[in-house]
Amino acid sequence: MIIRISLGIVILGFLFLFAGASFAQDRPPRETGCNLIDKNHPPQFILYEGKSDPSVINLRLRNNSNCPIVVETDDALATQLKKLPNGGMKIEPVIGSHDGVRLRLHYLIEHRLRGEAPKPAYGWGDSVFTYHILAGQSVIFAIPATDLKRHFDIAVPFNYSWEGRTSVMMAAGGVVHRVYFLFDDLSLDQRP
Amino acid sequence: MSIAADVAPSQPWAGQITPSFHTLLTNASGGLEPSYQPNAALMAYGGALAQGRVTASGVSGRSGNVTTFGVTTNNTTIVWNREFFTLGLDGQALMTLHESLHLIPNFSDFAIAGAAHMMASRGTNNPGNIGHFEDQTAASQYINEQIAAHCQP
DSSP states (O other): OHHHHHHHHHHHHHHHHHHHHHHHHHSOOOOOSOOBSSTTSOSEEEEEEEEEETTEEEEEEEEOBSSOEEEEEOSSOEEEEEEOTTSOEEEEEEOSOOTTEEEOBOOEEEOTTTTOOOEESSOOOSEEEEEEEOTTOEEEEEEEHHHHHTTOEEEEEEEEGGGTTOOTTTOBTTBOEEEEEOGGGSOGGGOO | OHHHHHHGGGSTTOOSOOOOOHHHHBOTTSOBOOSSOHHHHHHHHHHHHHTTSEEEOOSOOEETTEEOOEEEETTTEEEEOGGGGGSOHHHHHHHHHHHHHTTSTTOOHHHHHHHHHHHHHOBTTBOOOOOOOSSHHHHHHHHHHHHHHHHOO
């Protein structure tokens, strides 16, 4: 009797296993949560964008995930360059999220070799704003060339929008998100 | 307040509407008059606490030789860092005044510091000027100095 019951359980187990395997084969994998837009890049990354002048380096932070992220800025609106009909350029303020806007982004600098904690790159003050970088969008921010000249790494703290109103700098529940631009990411001709 | 409201829209890229305080603060004879009673302000503060608009970060605001006691985000929420709770009542009142000013649209550190500098530098035949501050932290510290100089009991 015991042998029969054991055999029954084994057969039932096989059936469940088979059914499970069949499900796994039939259903396409469900994509939940945040996913990459361009599978060849990390969820967030920073690229060299060029120099405004020899003393200023522009970097572009891209959100390569389908989840909006939040970064912190000075208490000034984002701006964008607009082409005028006469061929000139005009810097104008931007309200809302747009791809390629310029921000006074709050970023940290970190001296890897000294092993020190990352520090705010400049005096941020105590009145700050947040900016949402939507899925696939990017922002441009400027850093003094001297920051990279001294072999500092750049770290931009961010939150995911779904984390709510938690301070970007304080992080939610001790979980810190940072996207880095390392000094080594600069090619030799880009280095200040 | 009204000087700051005049200075605020001239800040780079101020995109919001700066409220005017002239009508709120000026009485029929042209003098200044507070428009709210203290208990109304206390109730508003209690409401903000209940809504989670005023919270404690639980972390230190110290970075190098700069201490940030509180941070106002998007003119809407205030977060107090650990050092705020080590201050005496006068110090906490000073910081509360400072952060409360940032709840007003376009009242940035530069705008408030500029207004304070105008008041500090003006004379009989001199309208004063908004001064020059190296960065936002410098502007913020100037605000603290001016509040301490003029508002301490």
